Amino acid sequence: MKHIISALVENKPGVLAQVAGMFAARAFNIDSLVVGRTEDPKLSRMTIVVVGDDRVVEQVRKQLAKVVPVVKVQDFAGEPVVARDLMLISVAAPPDKRPEMLSLIEMFKGKVVDLGPKFIMVEVSGPEAKIEAFISACKPYGIKSVARTGTIAMPRAAKTDV
């Protein structure tokens, strides 16, 4: 099962290497790992998607908490969360295909962010499944390249506000 794990870490050099090294040393598989700053300049948030049975993910959580600069670890499995990926995708769109392409983008609430003579660059965000679906939908047209962020997530208000 896929688990989204969120870790608040100290914003200092070497932290990413420590976390990534721990995953490699303990043979845990990372699906995606995203690091970004938070509202507190001293802290960053790592969102890590891992696949494994409960026992493995429990170990991931504990081993992560053991890494000295890791301040807090949460496993969002089974909780209502908002989880989002962001993608930039460049798809072949010759002038005759553009209307078709634009309605596809519309359906996925994507945004055209660049337009060339042959290709069109689209920004799409949303749950991972939506991103995957958009990629499938673009395949017949010809995909030039894809850049994705991996998942970031936050629990829904109901859980944290009580």
Add this chain to the structure above:
Amino acid sequence: MTSQPSSSARPTASKGKSSLKTGAQIIVDTLIELGVDTMFGYPGGVVLPLFDKLYDAPINFILPRHEQGACHMADAYARASGKVGVVLATSGPGACNLVTGLATANMDSIPLVAMTGQVRTELIGNDAFQEADTTGVTRPVTKYNCIVKDVKDLARLIKEAFHIASTGRPGPVLIDIPVDVQVNKTSTDGPDKIDLPGYRVRTKGHARQISMAAEAINNSKQPVLYVGGGVIIANASEELRALAQKANLPVTTTLLGLGSYDQSRPESLDMLGMHGTAYANFAVQECDLLIAVGARFDDRVTGKLDTFAPHAKIIHIDIDPSSISKNVHVDIPVVGDAKHILAEMVKEVKHQPRKRWFSKIAEWKKKFPLRYDKNSSEIKPQYVIDEVCRQTKGRAIITTGVGQNQMWAAQFYHYSMPRQLISSGGLGTMGFGLPAAIGAQIAKPDMTVIDIDGDHSFNMTLTEIPTAVEHNLPIKVCIMNNGYMGMVRQWQELFYGRRYSKSYLSNPDYATVARALGAVGETCDKKADVPKVIKAMLAEKRPCVVDFRIEREENVWPMVAAGKSLSEMDGLDILERLI
């Protein structure tokens, strides 16, 4: 001017009242403030500013012959004293030579602070002379490491290193210090408070978990206490004794747990696991409650996991939450300091007679004691250790190599005090024994320190004999010389059709080697000489190496083959035939 400066004529560094200090001075001052009086290390280009400050610092500095030796010495110093061991090395090759020692300490949770020099900050990443990515190389074998980029952070980072190394589940911490940071000056009134928001240690156990554990003990008919090195680290032997005796529990220990419980007591089951006693292994396999304290269910202890302690409910007391339910499912976890938790549990447990359980154990003990052939005309290694134990009244500090020698030292010396056995358990590092004896002797100058070593283990670090000579350390090395990598040979005998592939090397005459290196060297090749050779060895004030030419193909029994269940021990028939 004389060419040899006498110690009184040493130039002293100026100790002005200036509020500016160099990084090197900050390091020395911080170490002294933290109570460090002994260090192990080896110089090199990028640690010279620090070595210059150490020239007249009130610190007993031990110079080994190899950085690996320094690291094992600091490790054993920590194991013997309970204090943090400190080791210092230069960049590149010096730092890389620490790796085996750091990994050894990491596996056994030993508090150690390693400091390494690094090339100048602006050269980092340029493949400069003697540059290695030390934090990169050592990250997987340390509890924590960091590089100091600004002299202002130095005092704080050193304090944090000591705090992390010595608290929670202890471990080695490495601080990499570029040479310019050692030279740069900063004002001495900067902040040096520990600031570790991600590092929290749970010491007190959860009261409800403790009560549940105590209740499970009170309800158990066939309990076993399974004790690891964590109890020694936590200085909880007294609480362990109180619990075992009040609740009436049999006690088995891991290799690193030996000494946490007095083995002369009737409820002691001695060591469990691959080369553990039959009575410990049978008791674990038949118990209805296993109380693990400061132990981590290592594969050398559990054998085949699916069949380990099949009828038992499991209580696990450990300070490291990640070690709970890592290998086996735990029914009652109690996270925290063993000393506190055991003391709380003592209040809640009741004495239970458990007559049937103890008489079953007594039968196993009677049927399968650890034994060896006393009538052999050869020198049996077990006999040597028996005799060492008898003559030292079981009160020596024992260090070991790795292999058969280590297992015999675990089986045939009788430990009654914590910190008495110093052995590389988790990593199984050959070459640990001699530097460990040096570190332990420095920590405990009044105790008899004996390295029970293997010939090939000793080969790896015998270069440290001159270190012992130089410091007049009365350590004793008993080489169990079988002329083989005995443990490798045993596996080849049992599992590879006696094809002794590369497990033999020609050895030097160790007595001659020892004498050439300035120590006392003896050879013992007659069984009848063993007692008097040991007596002479114990009387020796200088470092002393005795080469015991033992029975070459003696095996360690019993043995649970790798991947087998604990109750499937080989060699019980052999032990039964010996009387």
